[in-house]
Amino acid sequence: MVQDKEGVLPPQNRRTASDGLWIKCEKCQELVYRREWERLLQVCPHCRYYSQLTAKERIAFLLDKASFKEHDKDLKPTDPLGFKDSKTYKKRLAQAQKKTGLFDATITGEGQLGGHKVAIGALDFGFMGGSMGTVVGEKITRIIEKATKRRLPLILVSSSGGARMQEGVFSLMQMVKTSSAIAWFKEKGGLYISILTHPTTGGVTASFASLGDIIIAEPKTLIGFAGPRVIEKTIKESLPEGFQRAEFLLKHGLIDMIVERHHLRKVLIQILDFFKSEKCPL
Amino acid sequence: MNKEFDFERPIVEIESKIEELSREETEESKAEIERLQQKAQRLRQKVFTKLSPWQRVQVARHQQRPGLRNYIDGIFEDFLELHGDRLFGDDPAIVTGLAKIDGLPVILIGNQKGKDTTSNLACNFGMPHPEGYRKARRVMELAQRFHKPIITLIDTPGAYPGIGAEERGQGEAIASNLAYLSRLFTPIIVVIIGEGGSGGALAIGVGDRILMLENAIYSVISPEGCAAILWNDESKAEEAAGRLKLTSKDLLRLNLIDEIIPEPVGGAHRDYDETFERLKEALLCHLRKLQQVKVELLVAKRYEKFRKMGRFLEESKE
Numbered sequence: 001m002v003q004d005k006e007g008v009l010p011p012q013n014r015r016t017a018s019d020g021l022w023i024k025c026e027k028c029q030e031l032v033y034r035r036e037w038e039r040l041l042q043v044c045p046h047c048r049y050y051s052q053l054t055a056k057e058r059i060a061f062l063l064d065k066a067s068f069k070e071h072d073k074d075l076k077p078t079d080p081l082g083f084k085d086s087k088t089y090k091k092r093l094a095q096a097q098k099k100t101g102l103f104d105a106t107i108t109g110e111g112q113l114g115g116h117k118v119a120i121g122a123l124d125f126g127f128m129g130g131s132m133g134t135v136v137g138e139k140i141t142r143i144i145e146k147a148t149k150r151r152l153p154l155i156l157v158s159s160s161g162g163a164r165m166q167e168g169v170f171s172l173m174q175m176v177k178t179s180s181a182i183a184w185f186k187e188k189g190g191l192y193i194s195i196l197t198h199p200t201t202g203g204v205t206a207s208f209a210s211l212g213d214i215i216i217a218e219p220k221t222l223i224g225f226a227g228p229r230v231i232e233k234t235i236k237e238s239l240p241e242g243f244q245r246a247e248f249l250l251k252h253g254l255i256d257m258i259v260e261r262h263h264l265r266k267v268l269i270q271i272l273d274f275f276k277s278e279k280c281p282l
Numbered sequence: 283m284n285k286e287f288d289f290e291r292p293i294v295e296i297e298s299k300i301e302e303l304s305r306e307e308t309e310e311s312k313a314e315i316e317r318l319q320q321k322a323q324r325l326r327q328k329v330f331t332k333l334s335p336w337q338r339v340q341v342a343r344h345q346q347r348p349g350l351r352n353y354i355d356g357i358f359e360d361f362l363e364l365h366g367d368r369l370f371g372d373d374p375a376i377v378t379g380l381a382k383i384d385g386l387p388v389i390l391i392g393n394q395k396g397k398d399t400t401s402n403l404a405c406n407f408g409m410p411h412p413e414g415y416r417k418a419r420r421v422m423e424l425a426q427r428f429h430k431p432i433i434t435l436i437d438t439p440g441a442y443p444g445i446g447a448e449e450r451g452q453g454e455a456i457a458s459n460l461a462y463l464s465r466l467f468t469p470i471i472v473v474i475i476g477e478g479g480s481g482g483a484l485a486i487g488v489g490d491r492i493l494m495l496e497n498a499i500y501s502v503i504s505p506e507g508c509a510a511i512l513w514n515d516e517s518k519a520e521e522a523a524g525r526l527k528l529t530s531k532d533l534l535r536l537n538l539i540d541e542i543i544p545e546p547v548g549g550a551h552r553d554y555d556e557t558f559e560r561l562k563e564a565l566l567c568h569l570r571k572l573q574q575v576k577v578e579l580l581v582a583k584r585y586e587k588f589r590k591m592g593r594f595l596e597e598s599k600e
Contacts, residue, residue: 072596074596074597075595076595076596078594078595081526081527085512085522134592135594137592138592163480163481165512165526167502167593168502168527169500169502169527169528169536170536170538170591170592170593172480172484172501173592174592175481176460176484176488176588177589177592179464180461180464180585182461183461183464183465202481203480203481203502206453206456206481207456207457207460207481208457209453210453210454211457211458211461224452225452225456226441226448226452230507231444234442234443235444240445243445244448248449254454
């Protein structure tokens with residue numbers, strides 16, 4: 001399925017793209033045979049452009065086949081502030097739910113990776129820009145707490161515009177909730193691998209996404225606290241080439257490594273294998 | 283001189299009339315002055331109890347509103363500032379130091395905003411860089427090791443969105459503080475004294491008690507930023523301010539803060555001393571209570587406090 005950057009691609013286009021035998025690369029516009037594109041995990045063979053994966057696709061490709069058991073599937077968002085801009089928050093939620101088939105912007109659960117039992121969560125950028133409202137915060141916190149109790153390694157895959165404005169300070173507090181849970185998890189000896197995918201910004205960067213024992217990013221991923229447009233507006237000058245991209249963060253010592261999508265599983269298994277040999281200091 | 287708000291205009295008119303009359307010095311004018319003063323006071327009270335969220339945003343950002351340095355002078359004794367994060371630099375937008383309140387030693391962390399262009403430039407308009415949050419973390423560690431309670435005073439538009447800030451890991455600096463504060467074994471009292479601007483405020487905003495001055499604001503995004511993104515129109519900031527539920531009253535109702543410190547009629551900038559006295563009293567009351575609680579329990583309760591924040595629906599348990 002072709003992922004649209006802003007989550008605004010009309011459903012019609014999405015259907016055309018997903019039903020066809022060929023996929024047109026969003027970046028270079030080259031045609032790619034659909035089966036080939038899927039085999040390459042939605043990376044364009046011509047220009048190496050990385051399409052965004054849905055949370056479901058992400059988890060499916062990372063974990064061992066048919067090993068995933070979803071948790072907290074029934075959690076649904078509410079509209080605690082009665083928020084309305086040009087549309088009501090309720091309406092935005094309903095539209096996002098219809099578009100993605102999810103109640104909110106994350107899927108969490110347990111599964112196996114290279115035979116290792118892991119707790120895993122992935123954000124879905126297609127659902128209101130992967131923004132973190134209460135449901136995202138709650139589900140992420142619950143999976144961290146479960147990983148703590150069951151002594152499982154934790155893998156969280158981020159792609160998010162940040163906190164969800166429509167839930168106001170409730171959203172802000174999800175940053176505390178998730179970060180506190182990570183602090184507790186680490187104190188109990190848990191291993192946390194944070195994977196940053198395009199884009200990871202705002203309140204997600206400023207909470208659990210940046211707290212990984214090991215932080216991995218996909219190539220060219222936009223990662224930052226403030227969005228580039230906000231920065232440009234503040235400093236009133238244009239930003240340097242490659243600013244806030246994964247390669248920039250690696251150079252500045254903010255992430256451990258950049259890993260191509262097709263190597264990601266292999267690298268994760270290597271890390272999990274390594275830490276398994278050490279007994280958890282619990 | 284206080285800068286008056288538009289919504290204070292009727293009061294200002296009465297006050298200028300009072301000023302005129304006071305030059306006459308007759309018996310009648312004295313009686314009239316007294317009547318008018320009472321009227322002005324009543325009117326001000328009425329106006330300020332009914333401020334719209336957008337009006338409160340303006341009060342929270344008032345140039346003459348007491349800032350961190352005023353509170354340090356007005357509430358604390360023996361303040362000794364500590365500088366630098368030992369890694370990169372000293373961020374003037376965050377001030378940390380040793381202080382005493384009614385003789386009780388505390389570690390103080392706060393946001394420094396300016397009152398005019400020069401002082402604002404000196405502290406980057408109260409917008410911290412990563413080194414500010416890392417300086418705060420350094421003194422948090424000190425507080426824990428020597429069992430000193432922490433008081434944080436929040437007044438920031440937000441973390442600085444700039445190139446250097448991103449290069450040095452603004453997101454990591456904030457995230458680490460959230461994690462660190464949640465497991466810090468010493469009492470923490472957080473007070474939002476002016477603007478509580480999103481993650482940049484939250485980075486020193488995790489504690490056992492969250493207090494808010496009556497006209498302070500606390501928000502996930504500035505009303506202007508919210509309007510620009512959701513309405514595509516910054517002029518909708520007034521409407522966004524209403525929708526975001528960023529006033530102390532809203533946040534208390536939503537159980538996101540613990541207590542509102544009432545401000546003098548007309549806002550904290552009208553009467554510094556009264557503001558200091560009220561905040562000092564509240565701080566001492568909470569400090570004494572928190573010091574009675576075993577610190578392990580305190581940390582467990584702090585976790586639970588934030589753990590409960592949020593609203594969602596759940597039909598069945600797994």
